[in-house]
Amino acid sequence: MSEASRLPFSQLVLASGNAGKLAELQAMLGNEVEVIPQSRFVQEEVEETGLTFVENAILKARHAARASGLPALADDSGLAVDALGGAPGIYSARYAGGGGDQANNAKLLEALQDVSDDKRGARFISVLVLMLHAEDPTPIICEGAWHGRIMQEPRGSQGFGYDPLFWVPERYCASAELSYADKNRISHRAKAMADLRKRLGLS
Ligand SMILES: O=P(O)(O)OP(=O)(O)OP(=O)(O)OC[C@H]1O[C@@H](n2cnc3c(O)ncnc32)[C@H](O)[C@@H]1O
Numbered sequence: 562m563s564e565a566s567r568l569p570f571s572q573l574v575l576a577s578g579n580a581g582k583l584a585e586l587q588a589m590l591g592n593e594v595e596v597i598p599q600s601r602f603v604q605e606e607v608e609e610t611g612l613t614f615v616e617n618a619i620l621k622a623r624h625a626a627r628a629s630g631l632p633a634l635a636d637d638s639g640l641a642v643d644a645l646g647g648a649p650g651i652y653s654a655r656y657a658g659g660g661g662d663q664a665n666n667a668k669l670l671e672a673l674q675d676v677s678d679d680k681r682g683a684r685f686i687s688v689l690v691l692m693l694h695a696e697d698p699t700p701i702i703c704e705g706a707w708h709g710r711i712m713q714e715p716r717g718s719q720g721f722g723y724d725p726l727f728w729v730p731e732r733y734c735a736s737a738e739l740s741y742a743d744k745n746r747i748s749h750r751a752k753a754m755a756d757l758r759k760r761l762g763l764s
């Protein structure tokens with residue numbers, strides 16, 4: 562029996578509009594199930610009104626499941642910086658008011674300009690939520706964290722979001738300097754996905 566046949570579904574909608582995230586999730590799941598980006602079914606994104614990663618991931622998964630009629634997987638993620646009391650956290654994508662990755666990174670560097678290296682600890686968090694349908698009362702919820710430090714200036718060109726500013730102690734480089742495959746082995750999202758795979762009986 563193949564791995565895929567153990568899953569209760571053969572297609573899965575990825576409830577994200579973030580191209581970087583979509584590529585990572587697709588690479589992690591593509592052998593087991595046909596993954597379809599939500600843009601094939603719906604253009605509008607749901608408002609992320611929750612106060613937790615879990616709430617926002619559920620909102621996104623439900624939205625995509627409703628629009629597609631298929632099981633949906635959402636990721637709500639972000640960067641929690643120790644010296645900023647966990648900010649930007651759930652507001653990571655909107656940190657600089659919708660100005661995009663570069664504006665977010667510039668704002669983060671400015672917020673930390675007087676903070677010394679030993680106090681620049683941070684972690685990426687990813688919460689993955691899988692809902693079998695829009696009214697699924699028992700979503701599967703998995704979480705992963707990735708600890709590192711915020712650098713003084715950007716490095717690297719891989720990845721997305723805050724990757725150029727995130728120092729990865731176990732590789733001694735910025736996250737944006739990691740190969741795509743290596744990031745997908747060690748990141749917050751990879752850890753949450755490992756948990757999800759276990760919960761689905763895939764590994
Ligand atoms: O909501 P969706 O449509 O999935 O896409 P998004 O980009 O808005 O995603 P989030 O609301 O979950 O916001 C997460 C933000 O945190 C940052 N982030 C999350 N994971 C990251 C990673 O692996 N590398 C770099 N930055 C990351 C990045 O800025 C994201 O925009």
Ligand SMILES: [Mg+2]
Binds near residue numbers: 654
């Ligand atoms: Mg978002």
